[in-house]
Amino acid sequence: MSKYWSPAISQLTPYVPGEQPKVDNLIKLNTNENPYPPSPRAEEAINNYPKERLRLYCDPDATLLKQALADHFQLQYDNIFVGNGSDEVLALAFMAFFRQDQPLLLPETTYSFYDVYCKLYDIEYRQIPLTNAFEIDLEQYNQANGGIIFANPNAPTGRLLELGKIERLLQNNTESLVIVDEAYIDFGGASAVELTRQYDNVLVIQTFSKSRSLAGLRIGYALGHKNLIEGLERVKNSFNSYPLDSLAIAGAVAALEDDEYFRETTGKIIDCREWTTNQLEALGFDVVPSATNFVFTCHRSLSGAELMSYLRSNNLLVRHFGKPGIENFLRITIGTYDEMQELINTLKQHPDISS
Numbered sequence: 001m002s003k004y005w006s007p008a009i010s011q012l013t014p015y016v017p018g019e020q021p022k023v024d025n026l027i028k029l030n031t032n033e034n035p036y037p038p039s040p041r042a043e044e045a046i047n048n049y050p051k052e053r054l055r056l057y058c059d060p061d062a063t064l065l066k067q068a069l070a071d072h073f074q075l076q077y078d079n080i081f082v083g084n085g086s087d088e089v090l091a092l093a094f095m096a097f098f099r100q101d102q103p104l105l106l107p108e109t110t111y112s113f114y115d116v117y118c119k120l121y122d123i124e125y126r127q128i129p130l131t132n133a134f135e136i137d138l139e140q141y142n143q144a145n146g147g148i149i150f151a152n153p154n155a156p157t158g159r160l161l162e163l164g165k166i167e168r169l170l171q172n173n174t175e176s177l178v179i180v181d182e183a184y185i186d187f188g189g190a191s192a193v194e195l196t197r198q199y200d201n202v203l204v205i206q207t208f209s210k211s212r213s214l215a216g217l218r219i220g221y222a223l224g225h226k227n228l229i230e231g232l233e234r235v236k237n238s239f240n241s242y243p244l245d246s247l248a249i250a251g252a253v254a255a256l257e258d259d260e261y262f263r264e265t266t267g268k269i270i271d272c273r274e275w276t277t278n279q280l281e282a283l284g285f286d287v288v289p290s291a292t293n294f295v296f297t298c299h300r301s302l303s304g305a306e307l308m309s310y311l312r313s314n315n316l317l318v319r320h321f322g323k324p325g326i327e328n329f330l331r332i333t334i335g336t337y338d339e340m341q342e343l344i345n346t347l348k349q350h351p352d353i354s355s
């Protein structure tokens with residue numbers, strides 16, 4: 001607290017990211033990072049970038065990256081917006097689209113940055129409960145609103161919505177924008193990018209942080225109708241003209257070109273997710289069906305807090321949200337097979353878990 005703060009600052013509840021431990025003997029399954037390194041092509045592109053050019057400002061439009069994304073998704077250049085991680089893209093989108101007279105609708109259990117942005121921008125919002133099976137029920141979103149946002153697949157639950165349901169929402173909800181946060185779509189879901197060709201009331205946001213193993217390089221993007229992109233550009237250029245640095249642009253373009261590596265690594269994670277799910281179920285866990293690189297799971301007799309600290313004392317870091325309704329659940333990132341084998345072995349050694 002300081003008397004020099006702007007008045008609203010003391011009312012904020014900032015997002016708390018998952019721990020980045022300073023020691024490296026931990027198996028880190030708490031922030032949905034990819035266990036595989038980035039594409040060797042991305043590394044090479046960053047190494048080969050002429051460092052002397054860092055003297056200059058980077059391209060404020062990240063032209064090479066936008067063009068690469070346009071080609072990749074078969075969209076036009078003016079359908080693409082890029083930012084410093086999808087968190088920044090989301091922040092700019094809340095500013096650009098959701099400061100309306102009607103409340104923003106969002107799931108009650110979802111990415112916890114959304115309500116942080118609402119408070120930052122003073123956006124009124126209404127949280128819609130998930131079904132008992134942790135699904136987003138889009139039927140409940142047919143009510144007056146100033147915008148709708150959800151993650152698909154949702155986080156931290158991992159459940160995927162079918163595209164048909166999203167399309168029906170877009171047809172029924174023509175007076176406000178729907179944002180679909182697809183941070184995890186590459187782990188088995190069908191992207192709403194297809195719908196952006198036909199509907200001007202949907203914006204799709206994706207990231208290089210999860211499926212492209214580049215969380216530390218900070219690259220996110222939005223795909224949608226050119227008028228939506230123009231709105232985002234207006235806000236971005238009123239805030240920071242250079243959100244993506246030269247190395248990030250070079251690395252991202254190269255990563256996007258390496259489709260083979262992308263398919264290999266995401267494929268391994270999907271296979272390992274299925275293996276992990278079966279193993280956990282055999283140990284008395286309920287596992288929510290996941291289309292992501294994590295599983296959301298609870299044990300039939302042990303509490304979430306107890307399990308998290310047991311794993312922590314065995315050098316395994318997982319995420320536990322102490323929130324009512326999900327307090328017994330853990331969100332466990334899918335790592336390599338060796339890491340998941342270690343998780344399962346450790347759980348088997350717990351005195352109250354029988355295999």
Ligand SMILES: *Cc1c(COP(=O)(O)O)cnc(C)c1O
Pocket residue numbers: 032084085086087088111151155181183206207208209215218219220
């Ligand atoms: C990880 C994540 C993000 C943020 O990703 P960055 O691109 O690293 O900022 C956004 N939305 C959801 C649902 C996420 O899980």
